[in-house]
Amino acid sequence: MIDEFDKSLELGFQDQMEAIIRRLGQARRRILLSATDNPHIPQFAGGEGFYRISFLDKEEALPDGITVYEVDSPQKDKLDTLLRLVCVLGTQKSLVFLGFRESVERVGEYLSAHGVAAVMFHGGLEQQARERAIHRFSCGSCNVLVCTDLAARGLDIDGVENVIHYHLPPDRVTYVHRNGRTARWDGHGSAYLLVGPQERVPEFADKDCHTFHLPQRVPAPAKPLWATIYIGKGKKDKISRGDVAGFLIKQGGLERGQIGRIDVLPQWSYAAVDSQQVRALLERLRGQKIKGVRTIYTLAD
The missing domain is CATH 3.40.50.300 (P-loop containing nucleotide triphosphate hydrolases)
Incomplete structure (x- = not known):
């Protein structure tokens, strides 16, 4: 299954897609996905023996929402x-x-x-x-x-x-x-x-x-409700989202409702916290260890 196949063709990745499909010789189905109709189906997808399934509404360019x-x-x-x-x-x-x-x-x-x-x-x-x-x-x-x-x-x-x-x-x-x-x-x-x-x-x-008519006077730019902090450890250090959340609660003194999305990547992590708490939080985390390891905690901007 290859998503956005039409864009991949447009960007010149036909050889790479063909190489992937050739290595999957036992695959019973080859599925190409796109949000828009594309009249060109590449030969490696099965030549002329393909079925086109469309969920697009021919009368509308956009959903009702x-x-x-x-x-x-x-x-x-x-x-x-x-x-x-x-x-x-x-x-x-x-x-x-x-x-x-x-x-x-x-x-x-x-x-x-x-x-x-x-x-x-x-x-x-x-x-x-x-x-x-x-x-x-x-x-x-x-x-x-x-x-x-x-x-x-x-x-x-x-x-x-x-x-x-x-x-x-x-x-x-x-x-x-x-x-x-x-x-x-x-x-x-x-x-x-x-x-x-x-x-x-x-x-x-x-x-x-x-x-859409813009008003003569507009409000000042809105301040975000959340702030993102960078944590210098990730999956390779056996850090999980639960580890980050627990660390922010125990060592950081936050409540659960003051913690938003947490992303743990291979070498580092990001966590969203209440923007009104972030500076005091970083002070409390200075020098603290996460899973027994010291690392960097800073505002991601």
């Missing part, structure tokens, strides 16, 4: 419009999609400089930086993830409430995959298309759109 809005930007550079929008959205989890890594860096730095709790995610970042960004966004220690279309596939993050298209999607496939990050399963979410003075809502999205 997504509401789409057009947000007009008076300037070609949409930074101010984006900032005002995320201020209105407050602590809601929002993904901001752009087409280029350099644009992600520029927009992410702009939002951070204006007090927005935002992190960046694109293919040019080191693996540890990407993992840290996903944890912080997933656990709620930042409210905004600024990203390329790398985040449009394969990420299943609970509770994403908004998808913001800073750069308009170039085609319907990109539009569907980006919006698919919200309203998962039977959930509800919103998609916002930021439209500059010389742009138009794409035809494939036009019928879905409602106009």
